[in-house]
Amino acid sequence: MNIEYLQKLWDSFSHKYTAAQKNPSVFCFTLLNMLRIEDSDSIIDAGCGGGHLHQYIIEKKKPYARFVAFDFSNQMVKITAARMYKYLTQQQKGSIDQITQEEIDNVNLNSEIFNQINYSIQQANIQELNQFQDNTFDTYISNLVFHLIPNPQQAMAEAYRILKPGGRLGITVWGSKNNSKALTIYQEALIKSGILEQPQGPSKFLESTQPIIEMAQLQGFTNIYCWTQQNPFDNYNLEDVGKFSNPEVLELLKNAPQEKVQQFENIVQEILNQEKQKYQPLLLECILLVATKAQ
Numbered sequence: 339m340n341i342e343y344l345q346k347l348w349d350s351f352s353h354k355y356t357a358a359q360k361n362p363s364v365f366c367f368t369l370l371n372m373l374r375i376e377d378s379d380s381i382i383d384a385g386c387g388g389g390h391l392h393q394y395i396i397e398k399k400k401p402y403a404r405f406v407a408f409d410f411s412n413q414m415v416k417i418t419a420a421r422m423y424k425y426l427t428q429q430q431k432g433s434i435d436q437i438t439q440e441e442i443d444n445v446n447l448n449s450e451i452f453n454q455i456n457y458s459i460q461q462a463n464i465q466e467l468n469q470f471q472d473n474t475f476d477t478y479i480s481n482l483v484f485h486l487i488p489n490p491q492q493a494m495a496e497a498y499r500i501l502k503p504g505g506r507l508g509i510t511v512w513g514s515k516n517n518s519k520a521l522t523i524y525q526e527a528l529i530k531s532g533i534l535e536q537p538q539g540p541s542k543f544l545e546s547t548q549p550i551i552e553m554a555q556l557q558g559f560t561n562i563y564c565w566t567q568q569n570p571f572d573n574y575n576l577e578d579v580g581k582f583s584n585p586e587v588l589e590l591l592k593n594a595p596q597e598k599v600q601q602f603e604n605i606v607q608e609i610l611n612q613e614k615q616k617y618q619p620l621l622l623e624c625i626l627l628v629a630t631k632a633q
């Protein structure tokens with residue numbers, strides 16, 4: 339898959355993703371704690387999506403600390419900027435997720451209000467960060483991006499390059515497929531109902547922490563800590579599950595025969611019921627890694 343195709347995919351998924359993003363941001367929250375962002379003088383958020391925790395980082399960081407965020411989806415960049423503009427300008431801060439398309443379209447990425455707090459948001463590709471010089475940042479965060487990109491080792495190399503010696507990296511990727519029903523339920527039901535063929539190629543789920551530890555070691559990172567963490571999703575029924583499905587899946591359903599769609603919906607319901615009987619919400623498992631660039 340080429341980068342332009344992936345960019346378009348994320349552009350079209352941006353609204354849905356930011357609406358449903360509260361669950362995956364919990365992993366990002368863990369990274370922020372583990373990396374002690376309050377002590378950092380310069381932070382970069384790589385593949386920031388809708389910037390769901392940026393307001394938290396802004397409140398927590400030192401006032402002069404530089405905070406840079408980027409995503410390769412232009413829509414994600416604009417949504418993040420519009421959310422943060424609203425957060426920084428409105429008195430009642432409760433509703434920054436309720437931004438209009440007009441607010442998104444008209445947002446100024448170079449707004450003075452961003453400069454005042456040393457915050458910036460831009461478009462960039464995590465694998466080629468030529469716009470940032472070597473040894474620039476104390477903290478590099480990337481939540482749920484490395485498993486989605488064609489060359490994660492190259493992204494890791496770029497992270498290493500732009501971190502200062504002693505700077506800290508924090509990344510998360512999907513963990514075990516069996517513990518991630520929140521993300522697999524649709525695909526499982528699509529395959530069982532005959533709407534989708536069994537996917538070819540390697541899985542994006544990592545069944546062990548070893549490959550990501552090795553990737554960090556290969557790059558020269560030290561003080562590596564790597565662990566799994568599960569997070570519940572508030573997907574209680576078919577409609578909730580649909581809210582998080584990507585545009586490709588919706589397209590498949592739109593074009594499928596009605597009886598297959600019915601079969602698909604029954605299977606989703608069946609899986610939801612099975613999990614409910616175990617008193618278990620749908621989960622997503624992630625592997626988290628924090629590490630330090632050698633001094």
Ligand SMILES: C[S@@+](CC[C@H](N)C(=O)[O-])C[C@H]1O[C@@H](n2cnc3c(N)ncnc32)[C@H](O)[C@@H]1O
Binds near residue numbers: 348386482483
């Ligand atoms: C699962 S979302 C995670 C977003 C955010 N970090 C969060 O915690 O919610 C993945 C994000 O990575 C972005 N992305 C994917 N490939 C990228 C690349 N090569 N460079 C930069 N961003 C990328 C997507 O546009 C999307 O916003």
